[in-house]
Amino acid sequence: MRSEFVRIYKAVHTWTGIIAGMALFIAFxxxxxxxxxEPLARWASPPGAIRPVALEDAQQLIVGTxxxxxxxxxxxxxxxxxxxxxxxxxxxxxxxxxxxxxDDSQVRHYAxxxxxxxxxxVEETHPSRLASFIDTLHRVVGLPADSDxxxxxxGVVAALYALALVSGVVVLLPSLVKDFFALxxxxxxxxxWLDAHNVVGIxxxxxxxxxxxxxxxxxxxxxxxxxxxxxxxDGKWGTAFQRQRPAPGAAERDPATMLPPxxxxxxxxxxxxxxxxxxxxxxxxxxPRAVVRVWGKDAAAVSxxxxxxxxxxxxxxxxxxxxxxxxxRQSTPNxxxxxxxxxxxxxxxxxxxxxxxxxxxxxxxxxxxxxxxLWVESRRKKQARQGGELPAQRLDVRLMAAxxxxxxxxxxxxVSLAIVGSKWLHGLAGDANAWLPALYYGTFFASIxxxxxxGAARASVHLLWLAATITAAIPLTSLLAWSLPVxxxxxxxxxxxxxxxxxxxxxxxxxxxxxxxxxxxVRSGAPDSVWSASGAQARPEAGVPAAQTPR
Amino acid sequence: MATANHSPIRRDWLSKTLAGLVLGxxxxxxxxxxxxxxxxxxxxxxRGQLAMWMVPPIWLGVLGGVFFFASGLxxxxxxxxxxxxxxxxxxxLRLS
Numbered sequence: 253m254r255s256e257f258v259r260i261y262k263a264v265h266t267w268t269g270i271i272a273g274m275a276l277f278i279a280f281x282x283x284x285x286x287x288x289x290e291p292l293a294r295w296a297s298p299p300g301a302i303r304p305v306a307l308e309d310a311q312q313l314i315v316g317t318x319x320x321x322x323x324x325x326x327x328x329x330x331x332x333x334x335x336x337x338x339x340x341x342x343x344x345x346x347x348x349x350x351x352x353x354x355d356d357s358q359v360r361h362y363a364x365x366x367x368x369x370x371x372x373x374v375e376e377t378h379p380s381r382l383a384s385f386i387d388t389l390h391r392v393v394g395l396p397a398d399s400d401x402x403x404x405x406x407g408v409v410a411a412l413y414a415l416a417l418v419s420g421v422v423v424l425l426p427s428l429v430k431d432f433f434a435l436x437x438x439x440x441x442x443x444x445w446l447d448a449h450n451v452v453g454i455x456x457x458x459x460x461x462x463x464x465x466x467x468x469x470x471x472x473x474x475x476x477x478x479x480x481x482x483x484x485x486d487g488k489w490g491t492a493f494q495r496q497r498p499a500p501g502a503a504e505r506d507p508a509t510m511l512p513p514x515x516x517x518x519x520x521x522x523x524x525x526x527x528x529x530x531x532x533x534x535x536x537x538x539x540p541r542a543v544v545r546v547w548g549k550d551a552a553a554v555s556x557x558x559x560x561x562x563x564x565x566x567x568x569x570x571x572x573x574x575x576x577x578x579x580x581r582q583s584t585p586n587x588x589x590x591x592x593x594x595x596x597x598x599x600x601x602x603x604x605x606x607x608x609x610x611x612x613x614x615x616x617x618x619x620x621x622x623x624x625x626l627w628v629e630s631r632r633k634k635q636a637r638q639g640g641e642l643p644a645q646r647l648d649v650r651l652m653a654a655x656x657x658x659x660x661x662x663x664x665x666x667v668s669l670a671i672v673g674s675k676w677l678h679g680l681a682g683d684a685n686a687w688l689p690a691l692y693y694g695t696f697f698a699s700i701x702x703x704x705x706x707g708a709a710r711a712s713v714h715l716l717w718l719a720a721t722i723t724a725a726i727p728l729t730s731l732l733a734w735s736l737p738v739x740x741x742x743x744x745x746x747x748x749x750x751x752x753x754x755x756x757x758x759x760x761x762x763x764x765x766x767x768x769x770x771x772x773x774v775r776s777g778a779p780d781s782v783w784s785a786s787g788a789q790a791r792p793e794a795g796v797p798a799a800q801t802p803r
Numbered sequence: 804m805a806t807a808n809h810s811p812i813r814r815d816w817l818s819k820t821l822a823g824l825v826l827g828x829x830x831x832x833x834x835x836x837x838x839x840x841x842x843x844x845x846x847x848x849x850r851g852q853l854a855m856w857m858v859p860p861i862w863l864g865v866l867g868g869v870f871f872f873a874s875g876l877x878x879x880x881x882x883x884x885x886x887x888x889x890x891x892x893x894x895x896l897r898l899s
Contacts, residue, residue, distance in 0.1 A: 418867030
């Protein structure tokens, strides 16, 4: 390839990377955690106080609840599997019609149970929004709400990310054979970081291409559908998903005559033996178009959504009326569409693939962090070999280094504090959900401020220790809650919940190791660098008195 | 930089980027239109989704590759010509 192309694409890579890199770090760090959204929700859910109902009594619960609350017949869910984040056997939610479809904070949740006399009782519940708060950070690159304009911002970031991937490959191609898997560990730290950036980028390239393209679709699908409807579908797209209208005069039906849930589950298991049902979503049960979506997972198949797929069943006859979204039973074109979602959301292959995606997500976050660091290193002013004056590093380089450290480490600290706070504030302040944004954004912006105030070198060590400390507080909170029940907190002992504690412990060790390594470099690394405390003293216009006091 | 048998590559950031953005969208939408014409045996809900999914890869693929053109003018001519062919084929198919 002609070297001019490499130079042109290097410019594309630099600019797209530097504009989108920090937003992508947040999306990938929060996204890696979102792979384990359900364990996080279970960890953060207070123990239920609602009377449990056996699955055998579910029919009585459904009939009793609908008699008392006919509006619930529109859409309610019966949970098959018990978990900490499932408040009751039966539940439904009501969306605020004025709020965005993706805005979970405006949703009201209700749960139903049977009292000692077999009568249905309904109460409003307030499930923890911790997991969906982290998911929202992931979906809209750290912005506070999953709204249309914020998704469009995310779409621009995703498109820049796609360009950065293409241009990065073009830049690396001519030397790929030479550089691939060559991790030159040695004195030339920049060479080593570049080698590592290249290896991680090339090895996880398919993962990143999938992420970039699906993220662009998630941001702009409404717009693309609208344009295609006008230009290509002649306005008929809206009819594509309409089900057949029922015959006029079709009678209302009595939900008491539906098959019991256990019978419906048996029919679905018979239809697809490998499928593990998790919940039954009943829709329009009193009307002629009654259907129950039996949601679940099949580790051996591709699932169309993060929470799995479903079989559509007629609750009165028990007949499976639709398997378009049932893992393992989809038509080839439907499977093709589902695989886009599954490849983004790790909805295939079960837990091993989820762990793989978790690690790939963290590696992706590191890819953007290291990209910014390489930008900084490439603009380093070197000290003359025979010693002499330390050159002052450029202002834009110092600012970029501080911004990278502040944004990336601030995101890590903020997410960990939101996790810890979701447990502590439940006891102290009642509704922990309202505090989550304050905890996250307070930590995030304070970290950025600290990074600019103290410079990248010192702040990186402080913020890494802070990240290690707050992350350590996640398992410590569980330990404390277990040993001191008087605090009003809880410790779940399911594998999923303890897995959150164990992962946080591993994260603590990783942050502590990084903090020690960074401190060593800040103390005794090459002084002609933004990563050196002594180098920071050489700034002529340093506004920070601490940086000018001799050590 | 430019040798005798190598004409120089012009950077033309603005015109190349615009060509990638505008004509990439034209090619993406036109390509999805051709796909819809050749997939009438599938239900509309399925082929409509597939047609939507194929727009961003084509669009971003064009935008990613547009800097390989020797100049912004060439990018507009080649991509514009391809776009005209795709749209022409699409209108011929839709009218027939």
